[in-house]
Amino acid sequence: MDTALELGVVELLPMRQGDLDAVLAIECHVCSFPWGRINFTDSMACGYSCWVCRVDNVVVGYFVLMLAVDDAHLLTIGVAESHQRRGLGARLLRQAMVVGLAAGAKTLLLEVRPSNTKALAMYQHFGFGEIGVRRGYYPADGGREDALVLTHPLAEVSV
Numbered sequence: 001m002d003t004a005l006e007l008g009v010v011e012l013l014p015m016r017q018g019d020l021d022a023v024l025a026i027e028c029h030v031c032s033f034p035w036g037r038i039n040f041t042d043s044m045a046c047g048y049s050c051w052v053c054r055v056d057n058v059v060v061g062y063f064v065l066m067l068a069v070d071d072a073h074l075l076t077i078g079v080a081e082s083h084q085r086r087g088l089g090a091r092l093l094r095q096a097m098v099v100g101l102a103a104g105a106k107t108l109l110l111e112v113r114p115s116n117t118k119a120l121a122m123y124q125h126f127g128f129g130e131i132g133v134r135r136g137y138y139p140a141d142g143g144r145e146d147a148l149v150l151t152h153p154l155a156e157v158s159v
Contacts, residue, residue, distance in 0.1 A: 007086055008056040012095045015040075015050035015062060022059035023052065026080045033139045035076055040064070043075065049099050053079070053088050061088050065096045072100025072154070074110040077119075089122055094157075101154040108154055111147035113138055120148070128152045 015023065020040055027034040043064045044050050049072075053061035061079040065072050074096055079089045100108050111134060112119050128150040137147035 007083075007088075009054075010088070010091065011054045011057075012091060013052055013054060015044060015052045015064075017041075017044070019052050019059050019062075023062045026060070026062065026078050027076070030078045030081060032141070039076075048075070049096075049103075051092065051095060051099070053092055055083065055088075061092050063092045063096050065099055067100065067103045067105060070104075070106045072096065072103065072105035072108045074108060084118070089119075090126075093122065093126060097152070097154055097157045101157050105154055108152045110150050111137060112150060113140075113145050114148055115145065123150050123152075126152060 020037060023040060024034075024037055040050070043066075046066075049065040049067060051063050051065075052059045060083040061077075063077040064075040066075055067073075074093075077089065077092055077096070079092070097108055108128075110123070110128075112123065114120070129152070130148050131151050132149040134147040134149060136144035138145040
């Protein structure tokens, strides 16, 4: 099945203030402890690389990437449930990798909940490797949840 044809016109574009309502709606629906508007606004104001995925001009996904000296740190990524399992998360992740590489980063770093099996499967498919665990990193129902720290060398990404 060719999901690209079924999806319509897919665009990856820098996030704008006007995208925030749609981004927040997705974030609140797909994350048990979502970022708030101030997190996204501050990320944009700090110059982080913030992107959206649009399908037929409707925002259906996003990511925020913080660029540091040698690392690009993926802070958040999400795709609306109605558009999951169609390759859009992979497109966003690949775009984050390309942006990081173009900025001179050598690795892409991220944290993920062990309970987020969909995200873990995607990261494993891309060849991310686990380099550590941050104990009690995420808020969770009834306490805290660890974060797996994953990394991927950007030298292996073709632009």
